[in-house]
Amino acid sequence: MxxxxxxxxxxxxxxxxxxxxxxxxxxxxxxxxxxxxxxxxxxxxxxxxxxxxxxxxxPPWWAKTKNFVLSLIGTLIIGIVSTYIVNKIFEKEKMELNNTENSISGKKTNTNGN
Structure with missing residues (x-):
């Protein structure tokens, strides 16, 4: 014991x-x-x-926990915003390309119909 x-x-x-x-x-x-x-x-x-x-x-700024976490959050936000902007740009270009193709195909139909 x-x-x-x-x-x-x-x-x-x-x-x-x-x-x-x-x-x-x-x-x-x-x-x-x-x-x-x-x-x-x-x-x-x-x-x-x-x-x-x-x-x-x-200590350097990246060695401090608060700054490191803020940098990760900032990087995430920049990635999301840039992806959104690039998608909007490509959607606009795709719409313009479709409009151009439609107008060209429409002219061809009109010229074939005449």
Missing amino acids: SEIPNLTGNTGIEIKKKLSYLLTCPKCSSDIDVTDIKSNAHIQCKGCNNVTWRPDYN
């Missing part, structure tokens, strides 16, 4: 996930924790006392 763990306090057990950012010192290559430091702030390395800064990471 396994024993139930004895919890102290009124709170239950929680699991927390923490994201941390590490910057490699350009001089001594040691890792510097920059999780709680603002972007573009000056940082001093504890290993070699080199002063550097935390760069601001700005």
Whole structure:
């Protein structure tokens, strides 16, 4: 039989996930924790006392989920609209071709009847 763990306090057990950012010192290559430091702030390395800064990471526009989804929707809309326009153009040309054929065949009938 396994024993139930004895919890102290009124709170239950929680699991927390923490994201941390590490910057490699350009001089001594040691890792510097920059999780709680603002972007573009000056940082001093504890290993070699080199002063550097935390760069601001700005991912490209296609790497951001919102922009990626909007691009897919935009592409879909452009495809639908262009298909509609091309169909209308071909319908108009087909009607003009049919009118031309009808007028030519009508003239031939008139000339054969005379």
